[in-house]
Amino acid sequence: MSTFIKDFIEREIVNRRNFLLATAAGMGAMAVPFAFGGGAARAAISDPAIAWSYRDRASAYWNSIVSGGEAFVESLGKPKDSLVSLINEGSSEKSLADIKAFLAKTGGKCAIACDANDSPNARPVVEAVRDAGAYISTIWNKTDDLHPWDISDNYVSHMTWSDEKPAEQTARILFDAMGGKGGVVHLGGIAANNPAIERLNGLKNALKDFPDIELLDAQPADWDTTKGTELMASFLTRFGDKITGVHCANDNIAYGVIEALRAEGIENMPIVAYDGNPEAVKLVMDGKLLATVFTNPHWGGGITAALAYYAATGAFKPSEEPKEHREFYGPTVLVTKKDAADFKAKYLDAVPSYNWKDFWGPSNGQIKYK
Amino acid sequence: MPRILTRENAIRWAPFMVLLALIVLFTAINPSFLSQRNFARIAIAAAPALMVAIGVTFIIVMGSIDLSMEGVVSLTAVLFCFLMLALGGTLASGGWIAIPVILAVGAATGLVNGFIHVKLKIPSFMASLALGFVGTGAAILLTGGDIVKFDDPTFRALLTWRILGFPLMVYVAGLCLVLAWFIQSQTRLGRYFYAVGGGEELAHASGVRVQHVRMAGFSLAGFFYAIAAILQVAKLGQAESVTGSNFMFMSITSVVVGGVALWGGIGGVWNTLVGVLIVAVINNGMVVIGLPDFLQAAVLGLLVIIAVILSTDRRAVAFVK
Structure with a gap:
């Protein structure tokens, strides 16, 4: 091995060691505040603020998601606009930053429904929510190795659809x-x-x-x-x-x-x-x-917010629920000519009113990973 | 007898040669590419894009850039559908009034764009990009993110009624191209675009009211974006807040591939026509020859670079920024 390469490798190893030490020191400093209270899940927030974090308003799909979220907050006797929209415009960085800002603003007294925009972003999002003592339910995007039961009660549930x-x-x-x-x-x-x-x-x-x-x-x-x-x-x-x-x-x-x-x-x-x-x-x-x-996005939008909300108020304790209640598939309804008229009457002409405490009724079983 | 094979001629005809070469290439791989029906399909795909590209050609000839096309096309398309539906939903019931109104709206947005750029002295890149976002936002606000369907059979004849195998909208686009050519070569405004693009200080010193020319240019561009929006609605039978998507890349690529120089003063609407056809032929041809989808984006990029290399006179400029 030439001395040049040897020197280079040694230098890189030293650099990496320094980097790891520095990281450890930084993480240690961050952990100090949590050692003195906070951190652990605070059950029972009396009146949590509710937010939906999603991509954009330029599609029928996300509009329908939000309409479900609004129907849910109205079921609590709150006005529609008490549901805060955190629009990430397809940016994971904005998604995380908006959620952190919302956590700071509410002092962690909040329930968040969220599509993290892409899979890797789900982990930092739910960890930020856990660290603030707030509650979150996610849909669509998360990595296969991230599970609500591994995080804490603050990560209430994840729903996706198998297509x-x-x-x-x-x-x-x-x-x-x-x-x-x-x-x-x-x-x-x-x-x-x-x-x-x-x-x-x-x-x-x-x-x-x-x-x-x-x-x-x-x-x-x-x-x-x-x-x-x-x-x-x-x-x-x-x-x-x-x-x-x-x-x-x-x-x-x-x-x-x-x-x-x-x-x-x-x-x-x-x-x-x-x-x-x-x-x-x-x-x-x-x-x-x-x-x-x-795929009934209206129900999906409402129930995801409801799960986070009722876990925050202490109405149910996520860790006491079975795994199929924390990672599950959303509903899918096939529409053909035979049933299109019925379908339209049931789902489109008048939006059905859902019982937002029936969290898992229309869901479709526990998520299976390949 | 003047020499035909001069360097100038070679450069002038290079984009057209690229287009012919592409047609020969795709035909050699799949002969069904070279059919009247396929050319009609390419023409349908190219017609709205050509209108956007012509609009931005005027701006690029002036040495500026306009990136507002996506927002303006979305907004005017959505407004057009709403207005048509409000006026009875058919051309015959008075809906035709929507056409001149929407063209005026397009020109007005362009004028606002030009005003922000010229009077508030904001670079055209930034002013138009920002205005484009405003347009998209307004379209979202109007539609609430939903699709507006508009399906009057008389209006849709632009797509369904064929003369000599080509839909009516192709002839409309052709007429607008002739109009653009007339403005470019037969009017004072057209000559001023070149004067401003070739050397703004010189044009100003010669008495050209550069600010007015710029605002007129942006307004004209907005007018052509509105034509594009109407053709796009004719093509798809619907408008939504993403109707204008992809037009930015498609139009600016086409303009440059056709041999219009981004630094201004060179090229014109015929270059743009050839450029739009090159991009449309590449898009169509890649599927027709069965190129795997993961290669298509890369091949499109490479072909665009090759086309630009062949079709711009790089010896004429000292530096490129």
Whole structure:
């Protein structure tokens, strides 16, 4: 080994040691205040402030989440605007900073519902909440190694949705409509997004039972209507009449697909989508879409806030609940032409009023990790 | 007889050659690329983008930049749908009034943009970016994050009614291109854009009212963004607060790929047309030849760089910033 490399390695080792020592000293200094009170979960906050931390207001999905949160605070006899919106605009840094600011403002007397924006951000968020003695329930994003029961009662629960099974069901409906043969294209979400991966996997699972159906291609359309039209147009050039069915990762993409086909004068292509947005349900009723899947974001938004709130007030103690009450799947409802009218009447025309103390009624079992 | 193979000619025609080369390349890999139906598909994808790109071309020729397109397109698209629905929901029932109103709204937002840039002396980059955010925010406020569907069959004829195999909206975009070319080459305003872009002090010393020209330029850009919004609604049958997404990248890339120099004074709407077609052909062609999706972004970036290398006269500038 040349002396240069040897010197370099030694220097790096010393640096790392210094770094570790410095880190330890810093952590020690941070721990000192907690040694004198605070830190541990304070049960029973009498009137916790309530906040929802989420991505943006530019989508029907998050609006629906917030409407559920507002319905919940109204059930407490509080005005709608007592629900504080912490909008992270797709930035994990902002998500964490906003939550820390809210914790500081309320002195930890608060209950927070949160989508941490991306998985790695969930840990710093829940740790900040625990250290302030507040309560939090999360949805969608967290890493597989982070569990509420490992943190403390302050991390009340996590809910997510498994998209693989419902996407498989829509694929089966699609394949039946295609007569069990032909070619299908998949227009997916942003390639690295978890729901995008699960929804494509669902399609692939269904394909195993339909040997005469060929998956011609699967490409990302980024959840976007415009991208959906352009991708579908390109697919038509590449495969032409070979395409006899279209599997879309969400409703927005399906709107674009329908328009791309309409521009070509193609009217009766079997198409399935996902999300159960009001426009998509209408398309299902009109027969332009075969199926979509509803995840009831209104209930999800309300119940996530309710879980954090009632844990904070001491109405229930999270650590006394079984694990399937702390990590669970949210509801999924398949919407097809047969039940679209009923579905619309039940969920869309009038928002159903939920019992926000029935925390786990519509949920779908404990989260399983692969 | 003048020489044809001069360096100037080579550079002038380079973007067009790039476009032809791409068409030949994609056709060689998948012959179905070269079909009238596919060209119609590319034209539909390119029509709204061309309107945005023409708008920003005027600004770039002046040596400024406009990044407000996404917000302005979203806002005008949403307003257009609301106004159409309020006026009865069909073109025939008086909804056509929405078209001139929305074009005026587009021009007015552009004027505000120009005013902030010129009178408050804020760099166009910052002023327009900020105004774009305001536009997106206003669109969210108006829609509450929901989609506004607008499905009048008469209006949608822009997409569904075909002449010689191409939808009506392609011809509308073509007419607007001719209008833009007329403004660029046959009016005083058009010549002033080049004067300001070529050398602002010189233009000012020659008596050009540079501030007015700049504001007029931004207003004209806003007008073209509003046309883009109307075509986008015709294409999708809906408007939402993200209707304008992706137009920023698409339009500025197209303008530069087409050979309009970002430092101003060089190029024009024909360059922009070729640039928009290059980007649209790449986007379509990558799917048509079956390029795996994880390669597409990288290939798009590489092709854009190659196109810019071939189509700009880099010997003409001392430095690039």
